[in-house]
Amino acid sequence: MFARVARQAVIPVSHIEWRQLLSRLTGLLLSFTLLSMVGMAIMKLNDPQLLPIQKVRAQGSFINLTEQMLLKRAGDIRGGYFSINVTAVQKNIESLAWVDKAYVRRLWPDTLMITVTEQTASAWWQDDGLINQRGELFFPEKNSFPANLPKLNGPAGTHRQLLEHYQNMNSMLEKSALTIQRIDMDARRSLVIMLVGGVKILLGRDEYYPRLERFVRMHTKLLAAEMNNIQKIDMRYTNGFTLLRQQ
DSSP states (O other), rough: OOOOOOOOOOOOHHHHHHHHHHHHHHHHHHHHHHHHHHHHHHHHOOOOOOOOEEEEEEEEEOOOOOOHHHHHHHOOOSBBBBOHHHHHHHHHHHHSEEEEEEEEEETTEEEEEEEEEOOOOEEETTTTTOOOOOOEEEEOOOOGSTTOOOOOOOOOTHHHHHHHHHHHHHHHHHHGTOOEEEEEETTTTEEEETTSSSSEEEEEOOOOOHHHHHHHIIIIIIIIIGGGEEEEEOOOOSSSOOEEEEE
């Protein structure tokens, strides 16, 4: 008997298939080369010795800040034009109490520019804080507090409400040429306002604005000439008021 020899078919690879394979290999090689070049470029750009920052400048309209204060808070700037962490510098600057907003940008080829907006204080909050125009608290050094601001006192978390009361009530009193110097709110939300000149007006826990409006009418009719002799006016009565004269 004759043994059968198994034959394996050989399929020739066409020229087209070889070209496709070479094209794919070439593409992979180019992609790898490009990725390597990008990685090397990124490493080079992150080198702090590449175009190092030589100058730091600060600008803005300052009352309670100075350029020297801002540069000191920015710290020892170390890094290159591309590697410097501008977000970290911005956060350092904004940690100053009198800084409202800071914007840090690079200026080609070696400068860092810091632009600052200073806080605008609208009122004192108790004895250790200030309230800005948006009703936000900030806490600078006490010796930097503006002296001509109203003082607001109340339970924690009522600063926005009291600033709104101050703005609305002061507007109501303008027609009588009166100005609020201080507002006190106790734990029961009872309100007392003190005018420039020292006269206190008791408004109670509710109906603040109707009672103040009634005071304005009474001031126009009866009280304007006597304000210098009045210590306290109690507006918590439904249809009237009481007053305490200076001793």
